[in-house]
Amino acid sequence: MTRVSEHLNQALHDLMESDPSVHLLGEDVSDPYGGAFKVTRGLSGRFGSRVRSTPLSEGAIAGVGAGLALAGDKAIVEIMFADFVALAFDQITNFAAKSTSMYGRPVPVPLVVRCPTGGNRGYGPTHSQNPQKHFIGVPGLSLFEMTPFHDAGELFSRMFGLGRPCLFFEDKVLYTRQMYRTDDLFRFELVDDVARVYLDGAGRPDCTLVTHGGLVHRTLDAMRALLLEDDLICELLVPAQLYPVPHLPGLEDAPHVCVVDDGTEGGTWAAEVATALYPRLWGRLRRPITLINSADGVIPAAPHLEREVLVQADSIRAAVREALS
Amino acid sequence: MIVTAAPPRSPRHALNDGDLRSLLLIRHFERALLRLFEQGVLSGTTHTCLGQEYIPVTLSALLRDDDFVFSNHRGHGHFLARHPDPHGLLAEIMGREGALCGGVGGSQHIYHRRFLSTGVQGESLPVATGVALKLAGTGALACAYIGDGTWGEGAVYEALNMASLWRVPLLVVVEHNGIAQSTPTSAQMAGTIAARAAAFGVRHHHVTSTDVGEIRDALAPLVDAVRAEPSPLVVEFATHRLGPHSKGDDTRPPEEIRRAQESDWYDRHAETDPERFARLDREQRELVERVVAEVSARPLSRPGGAA
Numbered sequence: 126m127t128r129v130s131e132h133l134n135q136a137l138h139d140l141m142e143s144d145p146s147v148h149l150l151g152e153d154v155s156d157p158y159g160g161a162f163k164v165t166r167g168l169s170g171r172f173g174s175r176v177r178s179t180p181l182s183e184g185a186i187a188g189v190g191a192g193l194a195l196a197g198d199k200a201i202v203e204i205m206f207a208d209f210v211a212l213a214f215d216q217i218t219n220f221a222a223k224s225t226s227m228y229g230r231p232v233p234v235p236l237v238v239r240c241p242t243g244g245n246r247g248y249g250p251t252h253s254q255n256p257q258k259h260f261i262g263v264p265g266l267s268l269f270e271m272t273p274f275h276d277a278g279e280l281f282s283r284m285f286g287l288g289r290p291c292l293f294f295e296d297k298v299l300y301t302r303q304m305y306r307t308d309d310l311f312r313f314e315l316v317d318d319v320a321r322v323y324l325d326g327a328g329r330p331d332c333t334l335v336t337h338g339g340l341v342h343r344t345l346d347a348m349r350a351l352l353l354e355d356d357l358i359c360e361l362l363v364p365a366q367l368y369p370v371p372h373l374p375g376l377e378d379a380p381h382v383c384v385v386d387d388g389t390e391g392g393t394w395a396a397e398v399a400t401a402l403y404p405r406l407w408g409r410l411r412r413p414i415t416l417i418n419s420a421d422g423v424i425p426a427a428p429h430l431e432r433e434v435l436v437q438a439d440s441i442r443a444a445v446r447e448a449l450s
Numbered sequence: 451m452i453v454t455a456a457p458p459r460s461p462r463h464a465l466n467d468g469d470l471r472s473l474l475l476i477r478h479f480e481r482a483l484l485r486l487f488e489q490g491v492l493s494g495t496t497h498t499c500l501g502q503e504y505i506p507v508t509l510s511a512l513l514r515d516d517d518f519v520f521s522n523h524r525g526h527g528h529f530l531a532r533h534p535d536p537h538g539l540l541a542e543i544m545g546r547e548g549a550l551c552g553g554v555g556g557s558q559h560i561y562h563r564r565f566l567s568t569g570v571q572g573e574s575l576p577v578a579t580g581v582a583l584k585l586a587g588t589g590a591l592a593c594a595y596i597g598d599g600t601w602g603e604g605a606v607y608e609a610l611n612m613a614s615l616w617r618v619p620l621l622v623v624v625e626h627n628g629i630a631q632s633t634p635t636s637a638q639m640a641g642t643i644a645a646r647a648a649a650f651g652v653r654h655h656h657v658t659s660t661d662v663g664e665i666r667d668a669l670a671p672l673v674d675a676v677r678a679e680p681s682p683l684v685v686e687f688a689t690h691r692l693g694p695h696s697k698g699d700d701t702r703p704p705e706e707i708r709r710a711q712e713s714d715w716y717d718r719h720a721e722t723d724p725e726r727f728a729r730l731d732r733e734q735r736e737l738v739e740r741v742v743a744e745v746s747a748r749p750l751s752r753p754g755g756a757a
């Protein structure tokens with residue numbers, strides 16, 4: 126059994142071992158600290174100056190990563206809390222992403238910006254956000270998110286293979302969960318990019334849920350309650366690539382689709398998924414796709430208030446029940 | 451650059467009861483926080499200023515009610531030295547009734563009267579410059595506490611430049627504890643803070659003393675000048691972080707932690723004036739114990755209903 130943070134750590138070790146052109150930069154990433162969430166543990170000892178603890182300079186960290194990539198190497202930069210990627214917005218969107226095409230010919234920029242996301246830890250309004258939505262639709266930029274079902278090493282190879290900058294989101298609560306485990310009721314398989322989590326032996330589900338890595342466990346808890354208490358069968362699709370929205374398999378027969386997104390309401394990833402699905406499923410859907418998001422508000426520090434704002438298993442369950450009633 | 455004398459072994463100025471109370475309130479408050487975390491009663495995180503309490507206590511007497519104070523992640527001492535309201539602060543941290551900001555902000559995001567903190571490093575300095583621009587000429591100033599590591603952020607420089615260009619009453623208090631989270635300053639800062647200030651034509655004052663009265667005497671005319679001219683000033687304290695960055699995350703070698711502890715004001719004051727110290731120490735410890743008991747028993751906070 127491997128925790129997601131350990132799995133990511135191993136993937137970084139393997140990547141840096143197999144590819145000497147990979148650099149890693151971020152605040153407090155060196156040993157013995159090994160990063161705020163310990164994902165970079167052991168790397169500085171093994172890979173020397175290819176791993177650098179940086180000053181508190183998110184904009185420049187992203188820019189330096191882009192420079193290494195421009196110069197022919199590859200860079201992984203860690204933003205300590207995803208909230209602070211706002212400070213690197215210019216370097217990521219106006220330099221790294223645009224450079225891939227603004228010079229009239231393709232310019233590879235193999236840069237991965239790792240961003241620990243999400244709340245439910247009582248860290249308060251500036252240390253709990255899911256900023257994925259702010260980066261949707263930026264030309265030249267791809268978004269990925271860690272899930273318990275995808276091999277991180279393969280995701281790093283894929284992101285670098287694109288030759289364009291990628292944001293890689295990692296939910297902080299997910300770090301503590303186990304890889305490749307669902308719940309005793311459900312199994313999972315990978316269909317291309319997408320993890321499909323389904324009830325073994327069940328026929329057509331009543332509802333297909335689509336979510337991102339950080340919400341997998343809350344969504345599974347909701348699916349369990351929907352099955353055992355409401356007699357509703359749900360299936361779950363979890364893409365590792367968030368944007369551009371990849372092909373989501375098997376939705377042609379879905380009586381209902383519900384997208385669950387931990388970002389706050391308004392201009393959301395969930396809406397982007399729905400936009401991608403409507404032309405494909407139009408005429409087959411019985412009702413509009415249900416979008417579930419965190420509330421349109423800051424994320425409070427106090428747990429009882431934070432809980433009310435963020436998407437939770439009970440809010441997912443309630444939304445699915447209401448949609449199907 | 452003006453450098454004050456090296457720290458004397460025993461304080462030159464006797465601390466008055468008010469200052470000693472304030473120091474001890476902060477110390478016991480934060481020790482209680484660490485205990486509450488260990489007991490699993492608190493969620494999220496906390497950053498204690500153990501060892502650095504004398505900085506906001508020194509500043510508190512130099513600040514006026516109409517000054518605006520900007521604080522950061524390590525802000526409990528900044529708050530308590532200005533507003534001795536441990537109930538309100540603890541309620542905020544615990545999400546209980548009477549919380550300063552309804553429990554929304556928590557430890558790092560407090561806005562109470564003219565005190566504001568935020569958890570994003572460097573963010574406050576441009577805002578403080580804007581507030582100082584508004585205050586210029588009134589005699590009031592904006593005071594912003596930042597750490598040494600925060601000088602990594604570009605916003606700090608953009609703000610200093612404007613503050614100097616526009617001659618605003620901005621007092622930047624740098625708590626230079628030689629470390630940012632786990633990274634020693636030597637690994638995250640090239641050059642010096644003094645030279646940075648000089649580059650913008652901003653006055654800089656370096657404080658190595660931990661003696662509240664002595665530092666205050668040296669700072670008083672400088673702070674007056676910030677108000678009167680007006681003009682920005684950077685005051686850099688050489689200080690020590692006794693505890694972990696947040697909780698349980700101290701990876702410094704034990705001898706380094708011990709060296710930091712040797713600079714602690716607590717034992718020194720206890721030796722100099724044992725009877726009075728013991729009395730006030732007990733008084734503040736018991737006060738904090740009562741605050742913890744009272745606030746823990748309160749119902750959960752609701753935003754909008756804050757004290």
Ligand SMILES: Cc1ncc(C[n+]2csc(CCOP(=O)(O)OP(=O)(O)O)c2C)c(N)n1
Binds near residue numbers: 572625
């Ligand atoms: C923009 C930003 N980057 C990173 C962090 C995470 N972080 C919080 S405190 C800190 C270290 C700050 O060091 P310093 O300014 O020296 O203050 P100290 O903690 O020593 O008081 C870091 C990296 C943050 N809060 N904001």
Ligand SMILES: [Mg+2]
Binds near residue numbers: 597625626631
């Ligand atoms: Mg510091």
